[in-house]
Amino acid sequence: MTPINGSVRGRINVMSHSRRFGRTTVILLLLVATSLATGAILWQAARALATLRWQPVPCAMMRSDLIEHRGLYHPAVSFAYEIDGKDYVGRRYSLLAVRYGWRTSLPPSESSATCYVNPRDPSQAVLKRGLNLVDALFVGAAGVFFFISAICAIGIAIDAWRSFKVAR
Numbered sequence: 544m545t546p547i548n549g550s551v552r553g554r555i556n557v558m559s560h561s562r563r564f565g566r567t568t569v570i571l572l573l574l575v576a577t578s579l580a581t582g583a584i585l586w587q588a589a590r591a592l593a594t595l596r597w598q599p600v601p602c603a604m605m606r607s608d609l610i611e612h613r614g615l616y617h618p619a620v621s622f623a624y625e626i627d628g629k630d631y632v633g634r635r636y637s638l639l640a641v642r643y644g645w646r647t648s649l650p651p652s653e654s655s656a657t658c659y660v661n662p663r664d665p666s667q668a669v670l671k672r673g674l675n676l677v678d679a680l681f682v683g684a685a686g687v688f689f690f691i692s693a694i695c696a697i698g699i700a701i702d703a704w705r706s707f708k709v710a711r
Contacts, residue, residue: 567703574696581689588682591638594672597659600624602633602668604656607649618649618670624658626665633658633668639678 602624609616618636625631636649650656650670661667674682 567699567706571696571699571703574692574699578689578692578696581685581692584682584685585689587639588674588678588685591672591674591678594638594659594661594669597661597669597672599657600626600660600668602656602658602670604650604652604654605632607652607654609649620649620670622656622658622668622670624660624668626660629665631660631666631668633670635667635669637669637671639674 602622604620604622606619606621608619610619611617620636621632621634623630623632656670658668658670659672
């Protein structure tokens with residue numbers, strides 16, 4: 544039995560519009576989530592680059608170990624330094640969450656080194672400032688991915704809005 548005036552056709556269009564809108568919403572949410580994650584990576588990189596303005600200060604290494612976990616190496620360091628007559632102990636190798644797939648060189652324990660101290664907050668200090676080549680390449684790729692996903696999200700949102708307006 545065939546409905547009169549093509550009502551089946553109208554129902555199919557509504558259902559396909561609903562599926563398309565749902566699929567578009569899921570894709571848009573995924574793009575927003577990946578954009579937020581990529582934004583977090585870029586924010587970490589910006590913090591690491593800010594250490595380039597930190598002041599070099601002589602420090603004494605107290606601990607200098609590489610801890611292996613599942614094939615990745617994490618620097619475990621502690622170093623003592625003095626600012627304006629006050630003693631501090633730093634425990635950060637860099638501001639990035641550093642995990643290397645290779646053994647990196649660290650200053651030996653009980654040796655002298657240079658640490659970099661935040662002039663606004665002398666309790667913040669690192670042994671390595673800025674980004675190395677691998678970090679810079681990773682951040683650059685994240686920046687490109689962030690830009691592409693933002694363009695895709697805007698395009699999908701515009702397309703969804705247009706199809707929503709047409710269906711009304």
